Amino acid sequence: MTTLLEVNDIETYIGQYHILQGVSFQVKKGEVTVLLGRNGAGKTTSLRSIMGLNPIQDGRINFNGEDISKLATYHIANRGIGFVPEDQGIFGELTVEENMKIAMQKQDDATLARLDKILTLFPDLKTYWKKQGGYLSGGQKQMLSIARAYLNKNELLLIDEPSKGLAPIVVEKVMESIMEMKDETTIVLVEQNFRMAMGVGDTYYIIDDGRSVDTGNMKELADNEELKRKYLGIA
Amino acid sequence: MLTQIFILAIFAMSYDLLLGYTGIVSFGHAMFFGIGAYSTGVLLSRFEPTLLWLIVSMAVGMVIAAIVSYFVGLLTLRLSNHFYAMLTLALAGLFLVVAEKWRSLTLGNDGFTFRVPDIMRDRLSFYLICLLLMVAVFFLLMRLTNSPMGKVLVAVRENEARTQSLGFKTIHYKLISSVVAGVIASVAGSLYVMSLRFVNTSVFALDVTLDALLMTILGGVGTLIGPIIGAAIIEVSHHWLTELGKFYAIFERWIIFFGILYILAVMFFPKGIVGSLREIRWKRKPSKVKTKNKNKRIAG
Amino acid sequence: MDLLLNLTINGLATGMLIFLLAAGLTLIFGLMDVLNFAHGGLFAWGAYSGVWVYGMTGSFMAAIAGAILTGIILGFVTERFIIQPVYGNHVQQILITLGLMLVLSEMLKVVFGPNQIVASPPDYLAGSWQLGDVVIIKYRAFIILIGVMVFALVHYVLKNTKIGLTVRAGVMNKEMVQALGINIKKVFMLVFMIGSAMAALGGVLLAPYSGVIYAEMGMDFAILAFIVVVIGGMGNFVGSLFAAMLIGLSGAFMTYYVPDLSLAVNMLLMAVVLVVRPQGLFGVKG
Numbered sequence: 001m002t003t004l005l006e007v008n009d010i011e012t013y014i015g016q017y018h019i020l021q022g023v024s025f026q027v028k029k030g031e032v033t034v035l036l037g038r039n040g041a042g043k044t045t046s047l048r049s050i051m052g053l054n055p056i057q058d059g060r061i062n063f064n065g066e067d068i069s070k071l072a073t074y075h076i077a078n079r080g081i082g083f084v085p086e087d088q089g090i091f092g093e094l095t096v097e098e099n100m101k102i103a104m105q106k107q108d109d110a111t112l113a114r115l116d117k118i119l120t121l122f123p124d125l126k127t128y129w130k131k132q133g134g135y136l137s138g139g140q141k142q143m144l145s146i147a148r149a150y151l152n153k154n155e156l157l158l159i160d161e162p163s164k165g166l167a168p169i170v171v172e173k174v175m176e177s178i179m180e181m182k183d184e185t186t187i188v189l190v191e192q193n194f195r196m197a198m199g200v201g202d203t204y205y206i207i208d209d210g211r212s213v214d215t216g217n218m219k220e221l222a223d224n225e226e227l228k229r230k231y232l233g234i235a
Numbered sequence: 236m237l238t239q240i241f242i243l244a245i246f247a248m249s250y251d252l253l254l255g256y257t258g259i260v261s262f263g264h265a266m267f268f269g270i271g272a273y274s275t276g277v278l279l280s281r282f283e284p285t286l287l288w289l290i291v292s293m294a295v296g297m298v299i300a301a302i303v304s305y306f307v308g309l310l311t312l313r314l315s316n317h318f319y320a321m322l323t324l325a326l327a328g329l330f331l332v333v334a335e336k337w338r339s340l341t342l343g344n345d346g347f348t349f350r351v352p353d354i355m356r357d358r359l360s361f362y363l364i365c366l367l368l369m370v371a372v373f374f375l376l377m378r379l380t381n382s383p384m385g386k387v388l389v390a391v392r393e394n395e396a397r398t399q400s401l402g403f404k405t406i407h408y409k410l411i412s413s414v415v416a417g418v419i420a421s422v423a424g425s426l427y428v429m430s431l432r433f434v435n436t437s438v439f440a441l442d443v444t445l446d447a448l449l450m451t452i453l454g455g456v457g458t459l460i461g462p463i464i465g466a467a468i469i470e471v472s473h474h475w476l477t478e479l480g481k482f483y484a485i486f487e488r489w490i491i492f493f494g495i496l497y498i499l500a501v502m503f504f505p506k507g508i509v510g511s512l513r514e515i516r517w518k519r520k521p522s523k524v525k526t527k528n529k530n531k532r533i534a535g
Numbered sequence: 536m537d538l539l540l541n542l543t544i545n546g547l548a549t550g551m552l553i554f555l556l557a558a559g560l561t562l563i564f565g566l567m568d569v570l571n572f573a574h575g576g577l578f579a580w581g582a583y584s585g586v587w588v589y590g591m592t593g594s595f596m597a598a599i600a601g602a603i604l605t606g607i608i609l610g611f612v613t614e615r616f617i618i619q620p621v622y623g624n625h626v627q628q629i630l631i632t633l634g635l636m637l638v639l640s641e642m643l644k645v646v647f648g649p650n651q652i653v654a655s656p657p658d659y660l661a662g663s664w665q666l667g668d669v670v671i672i673k674y675r676a677f678i679i680l681i682g683v684m685v686f687a688l689v690h691y692v693l694k695n696t697k698i699g700l701t702v703r704a705g706v707m708n709k710e711m712v713q714a715l716g717i718n719i720k721k722v723f724m725l726v727f728m729i730g731s732a733m734a735a736l737g738g739v740l741l742a743p744y745s746g747v748i749y750a751e752m753g754m755d756f757a758i759l760a761f762i763v764v765v766i767g768g769m770g771n772f773v774g775s776l777f778a779a780m781l782i783g784l785s786g787a788f789m790t791y792y793v794p795d796l797s798l799a800v801n802m803l804l805m806a807v808v809l810v811v812r813p814q815g816l817f818g819v820k821g
Contacts, residue, residue, distance in 0.1 A: 051714055053710050053713075053714065072713070072718070073710070073713035073714055074713045074716050074717055074719070077713065077714055077715060077716035077717075078716040083711075083714040085710075085711065085714070089708055089710070089711035089714070091704040091707045091708060091711070092707060093707060094703060094704060094707075098700050098704075099704075101697065101700060102697070102700050102701060102704050102712070102715060102717075103715050105716055148715070152716070254626075258626065260626055260629045260630065262572075310806060310809065310810065311809070314809070315625075316625050316626060316629060317564070317570040317625065317629065317769075318765070318809070320570070320572070320629045320633075321570060321572075321761045321764075321765070322761075322765075322805075322809070324572075324758065324761070325758045325761055325762060325802060325805070326802070328754075328755075328758045329799060329802050332799075333799075445633070445637060448630065448633075452630065490637060490641045491638055491641040491642065491645065493637075494634050494635075494637040494638035494641060495638060497630075497634040497637070498617065498631055498634040498635060498638065501621070501627055501630045501631045501634060502620055502621065502627075505627060
């Protein structure tokens with residue numbers, strides 16, 4: 001399997017704070033790579049650094065063999081990376097329809113087919129098509145955010161804690177959608193919900209104190225109690 | 236001309252307290268300058284031009300300036316920089332209009348002349364008084380900014396939310412800063428009209444605020460000594476450009492040069508002359524800079 | 536009756552001019568987080584360049600086009616060379632745009648001379664209509680018409696086109712707009728240019744209305760526009776229309792009944808709004 005995204009020893013400052021102090025990971029095409037770690041370890045910042053929202057000071061980010069670490073955010077997005085941020089990034093005063101419309105880069109048949117597919121997956125979005133994004137429930141916002149990122153032909157999706165604050169039944173739904181998208185695109189997932197991570201992940205990386213400290217196959221992690229206790233606080 | 240420099244330096248230093256130490260951008264500083272100017276002008280022309288009345292008039296100006304700055308601050312200092320700048324600009328505009336319309340008191344744009352106490356008529360003694368006051372204000376502000384309160388003000392400038400979360404009532408500190416700045420500006424206004432023995436509505440004009448801004452920024456924000464240097468440079472070059480204007484018409488519009496200079500200064504030398512000089516001194520001691528950064532890293 | 540109607544029309548016409556100025560200000564602020572203190576300077580440049588074109592060509596429509604063009608060019612230059620270098624630093628932005636305001640008004644004096652310039656409406660807009668015992672001055676009706684048209688156009692674009700959606704989305708969440716693959720800087724520049732063009736249009740329309748133009752008019756109107764932006768809510772386009780009408784009407788009535796207090800009343804209005812509803816009367820929720 002080829003490597004789609006290669007994050008190589010990146011360092012990121014936010015203001016005067018040294019948040020990422022050497023994060024490295026490799027994302028293989030077609031896999032779901034899960035970033036695990038405690039709150040404040042640097043998972044969200046890692047995703048934001050890939051998107052260019054928190055530019056890196058040092059290191060390299062290769063996407064499809066191209067160094068994207070110095071590119072502007074919109075260029076990175078146009079290379080084929082979709083982003084579902086932690087706060088979902090819904091435009092609250094725009095309707096569901098308008099939120100989707102902004103995301104739509106092309107209006108070709110393939111895009112419309114994807115739109116159809118995602119609306120079948122998340123029928124709620126269809127029901128509330130004309131409703132303002134700000135009035136959606138937390139789960140619906142998450143669905144809208146994922147749908148928006150899925151709409152374009154992205155090779156890679158960065159999804160930040162999609163299960164956060166959602167009811168278990170909605171988490172199931174989101175998980176299902178990620179499994180569905182997995183066939184077409186590669187995914188980097190930040191997730192605190194270990195069950196969800198187990199359910200969809202292939203490879204894991206653990207980030208602690210701004211550094212990547214461990215990696216392996218998701219299945220192996222399930223049995224490694226020590227690692228789980230040490231970095232994830234679960235056992 | 237030196238006297239003018241001293242007076243404007245007092246005014247610019249009061250502005251520096253706001254901009255440089257507290258991080259507040261006020262576009263209405265002329266308000267307080269004008270209040271001082273009119274208090275002195277009106278009282279000295281209505282009553283005997285004695286030293287007593289002069290002191291009373293300056294005190295009246297300071298009290299009015301304190302009251303006005305307190306209420307303006309109370310109303311607007313909670314708001315973001317944008318609002319504050321905009322509102323002070325609008326309020327200063329209001330003061331200008333009031334001064335224009337209230338002709339029975341101010342004679343509008345025509346203004347009026349008045350007599351000043353004898354001691355102020357003497358150029359040398361007036362010069363010395365202005366110098367003395369400038370030095371006094373300098374040390375007063377120095378004292379203030381080096382005091383624990385001054386540290387809080389700088390903290391407000393750097394990060395207001397965090398200062399607040401540390402338990403400081405930031406609005407309280409900002410209010411004190413703006414009242415002190417207002418009162419000192421009023422003193423500068425009183426001295427200014429005394430040097431001219433004439434007052435008209437131009438003391439409320441935006442140009443007055445802009446002068447203070449330019450002097451502070453050019454000299455060095457947050458340094459106190461910077462505004463004094465800035466005042467000197469601006470006054471001297473103003474004088475010089477006006478002279479040139481007699482020969483070349485373009486120099487009559489000297490404000491353009493100041494404006495361009497100002498834009499360039501904001502863009503490229505936001506620290507001003509004094510700040511930039513200090514920075515150069517820093518760079519000469521690279522070891523020190525390094526340790527500082529290291530500390531920061533650990534702190535982060 | 537006649538008087539009330541006339542004052543209302545006066546107020547609406549003035550309000551429209553303020554709206555043209557304030558709308559750009561509020562859009563730019565909402566999207567870019569930049570409060571452009573030089574906006575009034577663009578207004579004055581619109582007036583001067585428009586009157587100049589009018590004098591050269593004799594066509595008022597050409598004057599309007601010239602003013603808009605001036606606004607677009609100055610807007611581009613301002614955004615690119617003044618705003619972009621200090622992007623993200625509020626204090627520097629505030630300071631630098633005020634400096635630009637100064638330079639813009641002084642440049643007017645250099646280019647067009649320091650004196651007031653007289654302007655009058657074209658023949659077909661001079662005079663008035665007599666409807667029964669009501670007299671309507673044509674030029675004022677014209678200003679109101681143009682204002683309504685501009686409002687409708689911009690409102691339509693914001694509501695229904697992709698670029699309009701992008702602008703509205705940008706006001707809410709700039710990062711996400713970029714993460715969706717849109718170059719927000721281009722959007723910034725476009726909005727800045729449109730805002731400047733609207734200000735310049737307001738300026739040229741004002742010229743025959745007030746009869747004279749002078750270099751400081753930019754600042755005078757900018758202060759009114761600031762008041763409007765505060766009352767209407769920063770970044771709120773529709774709010775700025777209502778607030779501008781409010782200010783225009785209160786200005787017209789106050790000038791007639793208690794002329795000395797007209798600015799004071801507007802300031803008072805603003806102070807009350809700030810204390811009671813700092814997000815503006817028509818403030819955006821959340």
